[in-house]
Amino acid sequence: MKKFTSIHDVQNLNGLIELAQTYKQQAFRDAQLGQHKRLVLLFFNPSLRTRLSTQAAAHQLGLYSITMNAANGWQLEFEEGKIMNANKAEHIKEAAAVISQYADIIGIRTFPSLDDRAKDYSDFILHQFIQYASVPVVSLESAIRHPLQSLADLLTIAEHKERQRPKVVLSWAPHPKALPQAVANSFVEWVAATDAELVVTHPPGYELAPEFGQQAQVVYDQKAAFEEADFVYVKNWSSYKHYGQRLAQDHNWMVTLDKLQACPDAKVMHCLPVRRNVVIEGKVLDSPHSLVIEQANNRTFAAQAVLSCLLNPKNILC
Amino acid sequence: MKKFTSIHDVQNLNGLIELAQTYKQQAFRDAQLGQHKRLVLLFFNPSLRTRLSTQAAAHQLGLYSITMNAANGWQLEFEEGKIMNANKAEHIKEAAAVISQYADIIGIRTFPSLDDRAKDYSDFILHQFIQYASVPVVSLESAIRHPLQSLADLLTIAEHKERQRPKVVLSWAPHPKALPQAVANSFVEWVAATDAELVVTHPPGYELAPEFGQQAQVVYDQKAAFEEADFVYVKNWSSYKHYGQRLAQDHNWMVTLDKLQACPDAKVMHCLPVRRNVVIEGKVLDSPHSLVIEQANNRTFAAQAVLSCLLNPKNILC
Amino acid sequence: MKKFTSIHDVQNLNGLIELAQTYKQQAFRDAQLGQHKRLVLLFFNPSLRTRLSTQAAAHQLGLYSITMNAANGWQLEFEEGKIMNANKAEHIKEAAAVISQYADIIGIRTFPSLDDRAKDYSDFILHQFIQYASVPVVSLESAIRHPLQSLADLLTIAEHKERQRPKVVLSWAPHPKALPQAVANSFVEWVAATDAELVVTHPPGYELAPEFGQQAQVVYDQKAAFEEADFVYVKNWSSYKHYGQRLAQDHNWMVTLDKLQACPDAKVMHCLPVRRNVVIEGKVLDSPHSLVIEQANNRTFAAQAVLSCLLNPKNILC
Numbered sequence: 001m002k003k004f005t006s007i008h009d010v011q012n013l014n015g016l017i018e019l020a021q022t023y024k025q026q027a028f029r030d031a032q033l034g035q036h037k038r039l040v041l042l043f044f045n046p047s048l049r050t051r052l053s054t055q056a057a058a059h060q061l062g063l064y065s066i067t068m069n070a071a072n073g074w075q076l077e078f079e080e081g082k083i084m085n086a087n088k089a090e091h092i093k094e095a096a097a098v099i100s101q102y103a104d105i106i107g108i109r110t111f112p113s114l115d116d117r118a119k120d121y122s123d124f125i126l127h128q129f130i131q132y133a134s135v136p137v138v139s140l141e142s143a144i145r146h147p148l149q150s151l152a153d154l155l156t157i158a159e160h161k162e163r164q165r166p167k168v169v170l171s172w173a174p175h176p177k178a179l180p181q182a183v184a185n186s187f188v189e190w191v192a193a194t195d196a197e198l199v200v201t202h203p204p205g206y207e208l209a210p211e212f213g214q215q216a217q218v219v220y221d222q223k224a225a226f227e228e229a230d231f232v233y234v235k236n237w238s239s240y241k242h243y244g245q246r247l248a249q250d251h252n253w254m255v256t257l258d259k260l261q262a263c264p265d266a267k268v269m270h271c272l273p274v275r276r277n278v279v280i281e282g283k284v285l286d287s288p289h290s291l292v293i294e295q296a297n298n299r300t301f302a303a304q305a306v307l308s309c310l311l312n313p314k315n316i317l318c
Numbered sequence: 319m320k321k322f323t324s325i326h327d328v329q330n331l332n333g334l335i336e337l338a339q340t341y342k343q344q345a346f347r348d349a350q351l352g353q354h355k356r357l358v359l360l361f362f363n364p365s366l367r368t369r370l371s372t373q374a375a376a377h378q379l380g381l382y383s384i385t386m387n388a389a390n391g392w393q394l395e396f397e398e399g400k401i402m403n404a405n406k407a408e409h410i411k412e413a414a415a416v417i418s419q420y421a422d423i424i425g426i427r428t429f430p431s432l433d434d435r436a437k438d439y440s441d442f443i444l445h446q447f448i449q450y451a452s453v454p455v456v457s458l459e460s461a462i463r464h465p466l467q468s469l470a471d472l473l474t475i476a477e478h479k480e481r482q483r484p485k486v487v488l489s490w491a492p493h494p495k496a497l498p499q500a501v502a503n504s505f506v507e508w509v510a511a512t513d514a515e516l517v518v519t520h521p522p523g524y525e526l527a528p529e530f531g532q533q534a535q536v537v538y539d540q541k542a543a544f545e546e547a548d549f550v551y552v553k554n555w556s557s558y559k560h561y562g563q564r565l566a567q568d569h570n571w572m573v574t575l576d577k578l579q580a581c582p583d584a585k586v587m588h589c590l591p592v593r594r595n596v597v598i599e600g601k602v603l604d605s606p607h608s609l610v611i612e613q614a615n616n617r618t619f620a621a622q623a624v625l626s627c628l629l630n631p632k633n634i635l636c
Numbered sequence: 637m638k639k640f641t642s643i644h645d646v647q648n649l650n651g652l653i654e655l656a657q658t659y660k661q662q663a664f665r666d667a668q669l670g671q672h673k674r675l676v677l678l679f680f681n682p683s684l685r686t687r688l689s690t691q692a693a694a695h696q697l698g699l700y701s702i703t704m705n706a707a708n709g710w711q712l713e714f715e716e717g718k719i720m721n722a723n724k725a726e727h728i729k730e731a732a733a734v735i736s737q738y739a740d741i742i743g744i745r746t747f748p749s750l751d752d753r754a755k756d757y758s759d760f761i762l763h764q765f766i767q768y769a770s771v772p773v774v775s776l777e778s779a780i781r782h783p784l785q786s787l788a789d790l791l792t793i794a795e796h797k798e799r800q801r802p803k804v805v806l807s808w809a810p811h812p813k814a815l816p817q818a819v820a821n822s823f824v825e826w827v828a829a830t831d832a833e834l835v836v837t838h839p840p841g842y843e844l845a846p847e848f849g850q851q852a853q854v855v856y857d858q859k860a861a862f863e864e865a866d867f868v869y870v871k872n873w874s875s876y877k878h879y880g881q882r883l884a885q886d887h888n889w890m891v892t893l894d895k896l897q898a899c900p901d902a903k904v905m906h907c908l909p910v911r912r913n914v915v916i917e918g919k920v921l922d923s924p925h926s927l928v929i930e931q932a933n934n935r936t937f938a939a940q941a942v943l944s945c946l947l948n949p950k951n952i953l954c
Contacts, residue, residue, distance in 0.1 A: 028354045036664050038692060048392065048413075052358065052384060052420040059356060059382050064695050066688060074684065083913040085812045090909035093921070094928065095684075098908065101933040102688040176403045272416065273408035277401040285411070292412065297419040346672045366710065366731075370702060370738040374674060377700050494721045590734065591726035595719040603729070610730065615737040 001309040001318045003130055005123070005139045006147050007189050013154075016318045020155050020298070020305035027060045027304075033311050034063025040103035041067045041140065044125070045111045049272060050140045050148065053299035054107060060304055061311065063105075078128050096132035105136050105310050112143035112180050114244030120144060121209060136310045144209075146182045149271050150190035151302035156295045157196075157231055160267050165195050166230035169266075171222060172202030173253050173279040175236030178246045183271050184237045185212040192216065201225035205247045209240045222253060229263040234270045234280050256281040260289060267291045319627040319636045321448055323441070323457040324465050325507050331472075334636045338473050338616070338623035345378045345622075351629050352381025358421035359385045359458065362443070363429045367590060368458045368466065371617035372425060378622055379629065381423075396446050414450035423628050424451055427458035430498050432562030438462060439527060454628045462527075464500045467589050468508035470620035474613045475509075475549055478585050483513050484548035487584075489540060490520030491571050491597040493554030496564045501589050502555045503530040510534065519543035523565045527558045540571060547581040552588045552598050574599040578607060585609045637945040637954045639766055641759070641775040642783050643825050649790075652954045656791050656934070656941035663696045663940075669947050670699025676739035677703045677776065680761070681747045685908060686776050686784065689935035690743060696940055697947065699741075714764050732768035741772050741946050748779035748816050750880030756780060757845060772946045780845075782818045785907050786826035787938035792931045793832075793867055796903050801831050802866035807858060808838030809889050809915040811872030814882045819907050820873045821848040828852065837861035841883045845876045858889060865899040870906045870916050892917040896925055903927045 003009055010016055022029070039058050041051065051067060058065040068074075076095055077088040084091065099106055108129050112120035126142040139147055157166065168191050170184060184200075185208060191198050192215035200208065200216040207213050219225040226232060234255045239245045254277070260266055268280065268289045276282040284290060309318035321327055328334055340347070357376050359369065369385060376383040386392075394413055395406040402409065417424055426447050430438035444460040457465055475484065486509050488502060502518075503526060509516050510533035518526065518534040525531050537543040544550060552573045557563045572595070578584055586598065586607045594600040602608060627636035639645055646652055658665065675694050677687065687703060694701040704710075712731055713724040720727065735742055744765050748756035762778040775783055793802065804827050806820060820836075821844060827834050828851035836844065836852040843849050855861040862868060870891045875881045890913070896902055904916065904925045912918040920926060945954035 031354070036667070036696075038695060040688065046392070048386070048408075049416060052386070052417065055384050056356060056420045060354075066691050068684070068688070074682070077912070081913070081918060084911035085914045089911065090684075091912050093912075094908055094910065094932075097929045098685060098932040099688065101929070102692045102936060272412055274412065275402035275407065276395070276409050276411075277399070278403045282399060293415045293419070296412075296416040300420060349672070364710070366704070366726075367734060370676065370704070370735065373702050374738045377674060378672075590730055592730065593720035593725065594713070594727050594729075595717070596721045600717060611733045611737070614730075614734040618738060 001313060003137050004147060004306045004310065005126060005137070005142065006145050007193050010318060012316070012318060013193055015316070016151065016305050016309065017155055017158055019308060019318065020151065020301040023060065023304045024301040030308060031060065031062045033308060034058065034061035037063050037104040037311060038102065039063050039065040039105045039107060039307065040099055041065060041107040042070050043067065043109045044070050045109055047109055047140065049296055049299055050109060054140065054303045056300045057303035057307055061307055063307060063311070078124065092128045093132050096129050097134065100134040103135055105138060105307065106133055107138040107140045109140035110142050112182070114178060114180065114238060117243040138306060138310065141182055143180065144182050145186040146271070147186055148299065148302050148306065149183055150186040151306065152295060152298040153187060153233070153269060154190055154194060155298045155302055156269065156291055160291060161230060163230065165197060167197045167199065167228055168231045168233065169225050169229040170200045170216070170233045170235065171225065171255060172206050173234045173236050173255055174249050174251050175275065175279055178238040178244055179236050181208060181237040181240060183235050184208060187233055188212045188216050199225050203247065203250055203253065205239050205241060206237065207240060223259065223262060226259055226262040229266045232263065232266050232268050234268060236279060254279065254281060255284060257283045257287065260284065269295055272296055319631060321455050322465060322624045322628065323444060323455070323460065324463050325511050328636060330634070330636060331511055333634070334469065334623050334627070335473055335476055337626060337636065338469065338619040341378065341622045342619040348626060349378065349380045351626060352376065352379035355381050355422040355629060356420065357381050357383040357423045357425060357625065358417055359383060359425040360388050361385065361427045362388050363427055365427055365458065367614055367617055368427060372458065372621045374618045375621035375625055379625055381625060381629070396442065410446045411450050414447050415452065418452040421453055423454050423456060423625065425456040425458045428460050430461035430500070432496060432498065432556060435561040456624060456628065459500055461498065462500050463504040464589070465504055466617065466620050466624065467501055468504040469624065470613060470616040471505055471551070471587065472508055472512060473616045473620055474587065474609055478609060479548060481548065483515060485515045485517065485546055486549045486551065487543050487547040488518045488534070488551045488553065489543065489573060490524050491552045491554050491573055492567050492569050493593065493597055496556040496562055497554050499526060499555040499558060501553050502526060505551060506530045506534050517543050521565065521568055521571065523557050523559060524555065525559060541577065541580060544577060544580040547584045550581065550584050550586050552586060554597060572597065572599060573602060575601045575605065578602065587613055590614055637949060639773050640783060640942045640946065641762060641773070641778065642781050643829050646954060648952065648954060649829055651952070652787065652941050652945065653791055653794055655944060655954065656787065656937040659696065659940045660937040666944060667696065667698045669944060670694065670697035673699050673740040673947060674738065675699050675701040675741045675743060675943065676735055677701060677743040678706050679703065679745045680706050681745055683745055683776065685932055685935055686745060690776065690939045692936045693939035693943055697943055699943060699947070714760065728764045729768050732765050733770065736770040739771055741774060741943065742769055743774040743776045745776035746778050748818070750814055750816065750874060753879040774942060774946065777818055779816065780818050781822040782907070783822055784935065784939050784942065785819055786822040787942065788931060788934040789823055789869070789905065790826055790830060791934045791938055792905065792927055796927060797866060799866065801833060803833045803835065803864055804867045804869065805861050805865040806836045806852070806869045806871065807861065807891060808842050809870045809872050809891055810885050810887050811911065811915055814874040814880055815872050817844060817873040817876060819871050820844060823869060824848045824852050835861050839883065839886055839889065841875050841877060842873065843877060859895065859898060862895060862898040865902045868896070868899065868902050868904050870904060872915060890915065890917060891920060893919045893923065896920065905931055908932055
């Protein structure tokens with residue numbers, strides 16, 4: 001593995017999940033692997049879970065991590081040939097090349113603009129970093145994908161599934177703000193790479209981008225979608241078609257204990273943070289249905305497996 | 319010790335002070351104790367001394383520390399059953415449970431509102447974290463107490479006292495801003511647990527909350543209070559009765575070299591930062607009376623003793 | 637070495653450069669030197685390269701580093717005898733003494749006011765820290781010097797020079813903002829301490845402060861200055877005479893590929909960040925002329941050599 005930005009960078013998905021499980025059982029088994037190596041984490045947006053879980057993963061590998069909050073004050077220029085006489089003090093060409101010299105692996109978190117769809121869906125900032133960096137790059141969530149989250153999600157599903165081919169439902173849910181499509185996109189392409197029946201349910205207008213949405217069956221009736229589901233993954237996202245917009249908010253889409261009567265054994269997942277009683281009813285989160293805390297726990301081991309593969313490119317597991 | 323929030327969490331105070339003294343003599347004697355463990359420090363308010371001294375203490379125990387500045391942008395919901403459709407993106411239930419999975423110990427610094435006395439004095443945020451966390455929690459200063467400061471203060475007094483039962487005077491002093499009562503409250507309850515004559519002096523209206531104030535003798539005449547004092551601990555606090563308010567500022571309450579003529583051998587203490595020539599006269603801070611720098615030094619060893627006990631719950635010293 | 641603030645703190649410049657080269661070949665050769673020691677880095681201004689390279693250097697020495705962004709919210713009082721009843725909560729006397737207790741070495745980054753020349757050129761903040769600190773202080777760039785940058789620059793020149801006494805040209809270049817003179821001042825005094833022909837070229841009005849400018853030959857004609865140069869070091873700075881001001885901006889001073897025809901083998905240097913097509917033409921930065929990425933790489937080894945000397949004051953190399 002030379003970079004980690006999507007499922008397409010993974011050669012052996014089962015091997016990667018097994019490696020994560022191995023670390024979950026014995027966190028410090030490879031505590032020497034990162035010795036004398038450095039991970040630089042750049043956050044163009046604030047982060048709680050991703051930062052803590054990635055730093056925990058690095059710690060477990062003996063890998064030294066440094067975080068940079070680039071959210072304020074670090075304005076990068078990405079345009080080739082630009083006359084840089086305005087507010088951007090550094091070009092990506094220099095920034096990525098320079099940071100590469102201080103790091104053995106670079107992690108980057110970026111967010112979409114939610115107004116320029118073509119640019120967002122080219123994952124522009126992430127790919128510019130990869131182009132000019134000289135060390136492996138890990139996406140800590142990009143404009144359109146959140147692969148470390150998805151790997152943690154698959155690990156969680158693997159731990160809790162009770163049949164070979166579980167029914168996995170990704171359900172849109174309401175939210176007061178317009179959110180990226182990254183978690184949903186990414187979840188779809190990772191689950192589609194496993195043996196699962198994948199259903200996406202959302203109100204009309206919230207269809208995912210074709211490259212992601214075509215990998216799942218779409219059911220507009222949430223109730224029908226939930227029938228006999230083994231996993232209900234809940235997430236809000238803004239519209240791809242009416243790019244970045246919130247359409248009519250339908251609070252009936254909140255996931256409630258009542259709705260789960262259609263799938264009484266279903267496990268409920270969410271990447272967190274979650275707004276209680278808006279996205280998911282509090283009673284669901286406080287019930288045995290909920291896997292959200294364990295999912296967040298698995299972030300550490302997903303990150304650890306990925307960092308391990310990047311530190312050891314000959315590892316045939318990944 | 320399973321949490322550290324007040325003197326009430328300490329089983330053997332002398333043992334804890336002795337452990338801190340041991341670390342002061344040999345900082346890295348337990349450098350393996352924290353191996354493969356993590357401390358996550360959450361600051362809901364900025365911090366200099368507490369952050370540096372706690373990270374130094376962790377370093378000396380081989381404990382990996384991660385700091386999170388939660389002051390901006392991380393709005394937590396604490397209310398049960400709330401419909402979270404406003405500006406708070408995460409509930410304490412998830413936040414505390416999730417962070418517990420990345421940490422072996424959580425440190426939290428919170429501040430009082432200074433307008434809702436009942437809520438502040440329930441130490442609401444701290445106790446919500448403790449309720450939902452699954453690992454030990456250390457208070458890095460809460461709404462109403464600052465126990466790591468108080469332990470450092472007792473260590474400092476133990477090092478400098480020249481009689482078995484010293485006279486310890488806590489003196490209110492002026493300040494341009496309304497400050498919490500945490501340091502004063504905490505100092506009173508920790509000193510009251512030792513063999514000392516404890517006197518609190520302040521202008522009328524600045525009486526501490528009864529649960530704290532009743533543990534000391536109150537003398538409204540600062541001059542009388544200073545007579546034959548061994549230690550003068552200086553601190554501003556806002557009114558408990560007129561909650562969170564500054565009453566008439568009496569600059570005559572500044573602690574000066576002149577006033578110390580009543581107690582020529584007295585040591586002067588303050589938790590820092592201190593406003594020179596407002597709270598304490600600069601000449602006092604620059605004189606042999608002052609212990610303020612040593613007090614700040616002792617923060618490291620106080621924190622180290624507490625972390626050591628939390629890492630090793632079978633330690634009979636604490 | 638007891639502090640590192642300028643060339644004047646260096647006893648054996650060649651020894652220091654050789655030590656940096658040794659670390660470049662074998663980064664972790666002294667990985668035990670910093671064991672059980674701490675470096676506290678205080679940034680009164682944001683930093684990318686300096687922070688990452690210094691933390692990388694510390695990591696390579698086994699030295700634990702803690703960073704503090706003091707840019708916001710930490711207002712220090714520097715005036716002796718001040719009545720501190722306004723917005724500054726802590727005096728440098730306490731701050732420097734306290735931090736010294738948590739650190740074995742303190743690094744400080746400050747910037748000039750660009751309006752009070754006398755105060756800036758006394759390097760007031762840096763020297764106040766040194767006065768009240770009880771541990772060695774490293775300048776991470778001060779109001780008037782950037783010595784870690786200069787040491788990295790000399791290391792870069794040493795690696796790339798092709799004759800014993802190279803011609804080194806420091807060229808002013810345009811910039812949309814008024815910048816400090818620190819990098820230029822410092823470069824001049826470090827290069828002047830080596831065997832080199834040192835030329836400074838700039839428009840009239842941008843003469844460096846006499847104590848620095850007198851160490852170099854000034855040539856106002858950029859084209860003539862570039863003749864047969866081995867190294868062209870490009871940097872903008874504001875006026876010393878009309879203190880802190882940008883004078884008439886002459887875009888003809890941008891360093892272009894065309895201009896380098898006068899010195900076809902010249903290497904182009906810049907401390908970064910660099911505004912492309914304003915300070916230096918993009919084509920130059922993308923050409924074999926450019927050493928800017930390697931220069932940034934050398935920041936790590938320069939910092940490592942300095943920290944190594946401060947950790948080991950008996951080292952005769954420095």
